[in-house]
Amino acid sequence: MRKLSVFYEHILQACEQSGKTIPEVLAFCREQGISAVEMNYSLFASEREVIAPMLSDAGLVISCMHETFDFSHDTDLGRAQQMLDTAASQQVSRVLFVAGALETAEAAELAACSSTYEATSTFMAKNKSIQNMVHALSSLAEYAALRGVSITLEDFDGFLQPFARTYPLLWFMEHVPGLRYTLDIGNFAFSDEDVSYAAWLLKDYIVHVHCKDRAESPLVHGRFCRGLGQTPAGTGYLPMAKLLTDLEACDYDGYLAIEHFDAPDQLSFIEQSAAFLRQWVSK
Template sequence: MKLSVFYEHIRDAAGQSGLSLEEVCTLVKGFGIDALEMDANRFKAEEASILPLLEKTGLTVSCMYGFFDFGHISSSEVKKEQITAFLSMASRAGASRVLVIPGFLGEHEQDPASGEYQQSVRLMKDAVAAMCAYAKPLEIMVGMEDFDDARAPFATTAQLLSFIEEIPELSCFFDTGNFLYSGEDVLEAYARCRPHIGYVHCKDRTFEIHVGEEPKLTVDGRAMYAIPAGSGCIPMRELVTELLNSGYDDTFVIEHFGAQDQLAFMKQSAEWLLGLRKEVLGG
């Protein structure tokens, strides 16, 4: 098992604790976390300081993620320019994977039966397929996740699979906590997505109120809060155990955006995941 965590959590932890980025990275490395998930915009703005920080603390970039508006860009040249710039940054960071969030729909585009919806989704799929083609010679895996936003036409299992099943080289980056947003059963979603899973985000959720934390509202209005992996309402033990027993022993990404004590959450999540791996696989 390899563990990764979002670089944005590192930055939050530094701000919350008063520690430097280097000090937080060193602590995180000591928790058993070896890699980071890197926001492309963050890397673009701070590459000159991020790369020396990673080299000094022994962390690597496992995956770079980027937000696009492919559903509203018809120019193939513009798309190519954005894709190649994104993949170039991922290569410079040493990332072997990229997570693409291809865009969101406007209010007038959200009816799946409408021509506007179909046109926007078609443009997104064409751009993602092009990204997969450009990424292949670079040996970079391209993935999409069940993004928790009603404006994303890939939030539900069926929507996500409509991209993945149409684009053979596109991988499923399975996020354990995002199906709850759409009111779906995560175990059923897992069963459908399992043949396509190439990467895993270990996100747990709780409906217990965390004062001072801004919640994420589900589609039916319930407030979800961040929680360390294994301590919330998502069946994390069952999911991670199934993944390990199925032969997946690659990266598990720790994710809890919005947490008020990121350092403690990262430590607890890492301990739980590593402990469960030892329990399931031994050694």
């Protein structure tokens, strides 16, 4: 069943901007048809006794937990396992790992060869940092599956992350058993790639969606990227409606997450995004 979620960080920022309390903003989100929040693991772990009852009182659950790790260098999986245990205890079936980063020269080499799957695969197979990530993710995916949780990667909007582009993401999906994909509609613009092609190529792995749109800028003239600014879902230049309709046709039944970090007016942005996205919520 398709439902709406929103990043908990947006709720906190809305409180700062509006002077409203967290329970007031949570209630506002519920009124917009939002039923869950995207939660940073470290934040939840440090404030669990406060956050959990507030969400429960508002009638909200956690749709996905996200966290940054350095599996490219760090072989200690203890913190990630704790995150998976926490997710399972909260009945959260999806987690998102920002799984590591390359050195600048390595990232440049990957960017230069990522326009074909063959060249991408050759680079990924020989790179030590990426192999470290594969080993960690494979172990954690098995650990997660035993707890009813799926691990996902997203198309991250960063130059150093080896999962920012289409073919590297496909390579990870094919080389880590059980790994799944969070489609971030707005982040392929960062790498100037075609989100429609990526969504089609990776459709069998999609279990979660970040409905991030992008505002057009007169200063940006990429092949696919025409700006990276924040804007409510459905008001930017990305083919959001077509992508969501295509996902619906493929029987996607996960969350549609509202995302616009650092929006100048989070309450207004959340209201507009929810109004647009409700047409794809399961009746």
